[in-house]
Amino acid sequence: MTLSGARLPAVAGVAVAAGLAGALLAPPDRLQGELVRLMYVHVPAAWLAFLAFAITLVASIGWLWRRRPGADRVAAASAEVGVFFTGLAIALGSIWGKPTWGVWWTWDPRLVTTALMFFVYLGYLALRRATVDPVSRARRSAVFGVVAFVQVPIVHLSVLWWRTLHQPPTVLQPGDPSIDHSMLAALLGNLVAFTLVFAVLLRERVRLAAAEDALETAEESAAAISPAMRCPRRGWRAPVSEWAWVVLGYSVAYGALGGYLALLVRRRVRVRWRAGQSR
Numbered sequence: 001m002t003l004s005g006a007r008l009p010a011v012a013g014v015a016v017a018a019g020l021a022g023a024l025l026a027p028p029d030r031l032q033g034e035l036v037r038l039m040y041v042h043v044p045a046a047w048l049a050f051l052a053f054a055i056t057l058v059a060s061i062g063w064l065w066r067r068r069p070g071a072d073r074v075a076a077a078s079a080e081v082g083v084f085f086t087g088l089a090i091a092l093g094s095i096w097g098k099p100t101w102g103v104w105w106t107w108d109p110r111l112v113t114t115a116l117m118f119f120v121y122l123g124y125l126a127l128r129r130a131t132v133d134p135v136s137r138a139r140r141s142a143v144f145g146v147v148a149f150v151q152v153p154i155v156h157l158s159v160l161w162w163r164t165l166h167q168p169p170t171v172l173q174p175g176d177p178s179i180d181h182s183m184l185a186a187l188l189g190n191l192v193a194f195t196l197v198f199a200v201l202l203r204e205r206v207r208l209a210a211a212e213d214a215l216e217t218a219e220e221s222a223a224a225i226s227p228a229m230r231c232p233r234r235g236w237r238a239p240v241s242e243w244a245w246v247v248l249g250y251s252v253a254y255g256a257l258g259g260y261l262a263l264l265v266r267r268r269v270r271v272r273w274r275a276g277q278s279r
Contacts, residue, residue, distance in 0.1 A: 022186040035099055046085075047191060049085040050152050052085060052198070055202075059075035063138055077202055081201050082121060086121065093111065099242065110158045124145060124148055207268060214275060
């Protein structure tokens with residue numbers, strides 16, 4: 001049994017627990033106090049959005065080169081997971097920004113470009129759902145996936161190109177990272193943990209895509225024989241404690257991760273059940 005098999009979720013779970021412990025044991029920031037602990041979930045979410053869209057780029061190029069269905073599945077799966085992590089990064093950034101900047105949202109270049117990236121890749125997913133023919137869907141999506149990736153460097157460099165409230169890069173910069181080394185260790189630990197969770201989510205989504213393709217093929221074959229066989233708030237008061245914001249951020253992060261994984265598993269089970277019904 002390999003790490004990419006049944007052990008991967010267990011390893012990811014252990015890594016998440018270790019990352020959480022590291023985040024809670026890391027020292028508070030001199031200026032932000034306990035609120036800096038939100039960095040250990042916000043930054044990994046943003047990093048994984050970039051990674052997911054990079055995988056979509058590579059898989060899209062792979063499909064344009066070889067025309068293999070597997071590359072299209074990986075591109076689509078990674079784009080969906082990337083949209084999830086982009087939304088999570090925006091939500092966690094808002095939770096961090098409220099006690100730090102005093103507002104949930106501001107028209108900051110980093111925030112605006114990230115939101116634009118979010119909607120661009122939502123457009124990618126909408127394009128896939130709007131195109132019925134599998135070959136046309138894969139071709140159009142591959143071109144879209146290559147062009148859309150320009151958003152990633154724009155988001156990353158926005159804090160250098162424009163005046164912004166968002167802090168500049170502290171790790172990916174020339175020289176020694178401008179962050180306490182104990183904080184850096186906790187951040188890197190959570191980056192590893194979230195990357196393992198990303199691998200679990202991506203693998204589950206690729207499996208779901210394969211099951212959906214198989215179901216689509218089976219339904220088309222059944223329809224060719226007999227068309228009849230086709231399957232049919234209230235206001236919230238802001239906490240005053242720094243730890244309350246930290247707890248809220250971590251609850252959103254881990255709740256969203258668990259909820260998305262459960263949704264993918266549920267969707268794959270439903271597709272398998274429909275595939276069994278269509279036989």
